[in-house]
Amino acid sequence: MIKDDISRIVSEAVRRAQSEGALPAVALPEVAIERPQRPEHGDYATSLALRLARAMRSQPVDIAGAIANHIELTDAISSAEVAPPGFINFRLSQDWLTRQVETVLAEGETFSDLNLGVGQKAQLEYVSANPVGPLHVGNGRWGAIGSTLANVLKAVGYGVEQEYYVNDMGTQIDTFATTLYARYQQLFGRDIAIPEEGYPGAYMIDVAEAIRSEHGDAFLRPPGELAPREMRDIGVEKMLTSIAADLASMGVVYDRWFRESSLHVASSAYQVVLQKLRADGFVTEKEGAVWFTSTALGEDKDNVLIRSNGSPTYFASDIAYHYNKLVERGFQRVIDIWGADHQGHVPRMRAAIAALGVERERFDVLIGQLVTLKRGGEVVRISKRSGDIITLREVVEEVGTDACRFFFLTSSPNATMDFDLELAKKQSAENPVYYVQYGHARIASILTLAQERGIDWADGDPSLLVHEAEQALIRKMLELPEILETIARSLEPHHLPHYAIALATTFHDFYEKCRVISSEPGDLPITKARLKLVAAAKIALARTLGLMGMAAPERM
RNA sequence: GCCCCCGUAGCUCAGCGGAUAGAGUACCGGCCUCCGAAGCCGGGUGCGUGGGUUCGAGUCCCGCCGGGGGCACCA
Numbered sequence: 002m003i004k005d006d007i008s009r010i011v012s013e014a015v016r017r018a019q020s021e022g023a024l025p026a027v028a029l030p031e032v033a034i035e036r037p038q039r040p041e042h043g044d045y046a047t048s049l050a051l052r053l054a055r056a057m058r059s060q061p062v063d064i065a066g067a068i069a070n071h072i073e074l075t076d077a078i079s080s081a082e083v084a085p086p087g088f089i090n091f092r093l094s095q096d097w098l099t100r101q102v103e104t105v106l107a108e109g110e111t112f113s114d115l116n117l118g119v120g121q122k123a124q125l126e127y128v129s130a131n132p133v134g135p136l137h138v139g140n141g142r143w144g145a146i147g148s149t150l151a152n153v154l155k156a157v158g159y160g161v162e163q164e165y166y167v168n169d170m171g172t173q174i175d176t177f178a179t180t181l182y183a184r185y186q187q188l189f190g191r192d193i194a195i196p197e198e199g200y201p202g203a204y205m206i207d208v209a210e211a212i213r214s215e216h217g218d219a220f221l222r223p224p225g226e227l228a229p230r231e232m233r234d235i236g237v238e239k240m241l242t243s244i245a246a247d248l249a250s251m252g253v254v255y256d257r258w259f260r261e262s263s264l265h266v267a268s269s270a271y272q273v274v275l276q277k278l279r280a281d282g283f284v285t286e287k288e289g290a291v292w293f294t295s296t297a298l299g300e301d302k303d304n305v306l307i308r309s310n311g312s313p314t315y316f317a318s319d320i321a322y323h324y325n326k327l328v329e330r331g332f333q334r335v336i337d338i339w340g341a342d343h344q345g346h347v348p349r350m351r352a353a354i355a356a357l358g359v360e361r362e363r364f365d366v367l368i369g370q371l372v373t374l375k376r377g378g379e380v381v382r383i384s385k386r387s388g389d390i391i392t393l394r395e396v397v398e399e400v401g402t403d404a405c406r407f408f409f410l411t412s413s414p415n416a417t418m419d420f421d422l423e424l425a426k427k428q429s430a431e432n433p434v435y436y437v438q439y440g441h442a443r444i445a446s447i448l449t450l451a452q453e454r455g456i457d458w459a460d461g462d463p464s465l466l467v468h469e470a471e472q473a474l475i476r477k478m479l480e481l482p483e484i485l486e487t488i489a490r491s492l493e494p495h496h497l498p499h500y501a502i503a504l505a506t507t508f509h510d511f512y513e514k515c516r517v518i519s520s521e522p523g524d525l526p527i528t529k530a531r532l533k534l535v536a537a538a539k540i541a542l543a544r545t546l547g548l549m550g551m552a553a554p555e556r557m
Numbered sequence: 558g559c560c561c562c563c564g565u566a567g568c569u570c571a572g573c574g575g576a577u578a579g580a581g582u583a584c585c586g587g588c589c590u591c592c593g594a595a596g597c598c599g600g601g602u603g604c605g606u607g608g609g610u611u612c613g614a615g616u617c618c619c620g621c622c623g624g625g626g627g628c629a630c631c632a
Contacts (some may be wrong), residue, residue: 046576048576086575088576290630304629307630309630312630314630319632341625343627344627345628373625415562416562417563435595438595439595443595513596519592520591557593
């Protein structure tokens with residue numbers, strides 16, 4: 002990226018200035034290059050001189066001047082100017098800028114790819130809701146964020162695997178089974194109430210009915226007996242099928258569905274991990290249970306691994322799961338996306354990973370804040386335990402996949418999000434996503450027209466693109482790789498939709514100001530050049546939409 | 558009580574310690590006789606609050622207020 006080139010050029014300039022004695026020999030901090038807000042400040046800028054002022058015991062402007070004097074301009078950078086109080090502003094050369102149109106065209110679908118993660122396998126786990134009920138809108142948010150993050154990490158070079166961790170054992174599954182069996186028995190006329198802490202939602206009746214229609218009374222046991230194991234498994238599978246369909250409907254597709262239960266078969270991760278923790282002295286027994294001594298690692302309290310009834314906790318499974326990912330499967334990076342309601346789990350999980358001897362930077366947890374569901378400004382409680390749930394499916398069907406994803410992606414994962422159903426439905430027609438897609442469709446129709454008129458623009462000369470709006474468009478396209486770098490570093494994909502709007506705006510502005518296909522014979526050269534520009538913009542727009550998991554329509 | 562996240566325009570949200578804080582939407586007014594008006598141009602209000610660090614704070618630190626979420630042998 003040009004940004005990195007500038008950073009390097011600046012460091013070299015400082016080094017030269019220092020060796021010549023023009024600047025004191027102090028340690029150089031990382032040379033941050035930013036994009037100034039105001040065009041008169043150039044394309045890129047650095048405040049390095051301001052940061053160095055203290056250490057160099059000198060005026061920022063003087064330092065900036067000394068650096069600027071030692072900067073060797075390249076064919077890409079036409080000027081490096083000092084601006085008070087001590088900025089150095091860089092301008093891209095027009096020639097280099099217009100040449101980037103050819104670069105984008107040549108790169109095509111790989112435009113904006115980077116190599117930050119080459120050779121590294123990253124695993125992304127998200128949503129992973131318990132298969133005890135349908136997904137709600139909050140899960141949809143993680144779906145959109147997770148899948149977009151996966152796309153971005155792939156684009157910057159990582160080998161990415163997306164995974165859904167299926168909690169198919171434990172208390173909630175037992176409750177699910179009990180509820181399901183109660184519903185099933187009700188279908189055969191038994192007067193059985195669903196459990197106190199069960200799942201009262203009507204979907205459980207649907208599952209029970211599906212099982213009855215497929216298996217008849219095969220699972221009916223004498224009154225008082227517990228739910229048969231097979232029925233529980235069938236019920237879980239049905240829930241998973243429905244969850245997978247809901248996620249697929251919003252463009253979320255996993256490489257793998259990983260069962261918690263698979264960690265507990267003979268000689269699997271769970272056994273290995275427990276033995277390892279025990280051998281390393283992180284395990285103790287008290288009150289009839291087996292504990293992980295997180296306090297030894299600075300935690301507030303110890304955590305149970307195996308309950309006094311002998312069954313492993315979710316925590317124990319999760320340690321085994323992460324051991325499986327980080328050690329057995331050898332992912333260099335493991336990224337989990339959890340809802341804020343799991344934040345309490347983070348410290349002990351980190352402690353456990355440290356106990357396993359895994360470097361902490363290989364494991365990231367994104368704690369996403371929750372979605373507050375509203376209807377006409379009024380808060381709707383979402384809970385699998387209440388009958389009244391608004392499912393993700395309903396929302397996707399009403400709002401549409403693309404608008405839904407865009408909506409989920411726009412806000413920072415750190416911020417709680419209000420999802421107003423009335424508003425979402427209303428806004429689905431005027432969602433900014435259509436603004437972006439419209440830009441793409443507009444370009445498509447320009448290119449179609451060019452083809453119909455038989456304009457061959459292969460020999461178009463981009464150096465003719467001297468109009469301010471043309472150059473603004475090129476500059477905006479070049480921003481995409483920088484955005485991807487930011488997202489890969491921060492793991493916050495919300496910058497993408499904001500960029501998408503900005504890119505579309507820049508295109509629409511260009512479109513208003515610059516006629517692409519002109520009938521004037523003398524305009525043929527600029528027409529060809531602009532067709533190249535427009536084709537490049539189409540690539541950038543399509544890539545941006547694609548990374549967000551949205552369609553880039555040829556017409557709409 | 559302790560811990561985490563958030564508080565920016567009427568609404569929904571951006572803003573990597575930098576130069577005059579931005580989008581979308583809503584509201585008002587203008588713009589289609591060669592490419593799609595799902596578009597463009599113009600119009601205005603805002604960093605919850607009090608301190609601190611810094612050459613420079615919406616951004617970092619502390620207090621307070623407000624909202625959300627945690628503090629299980631649930632997940």
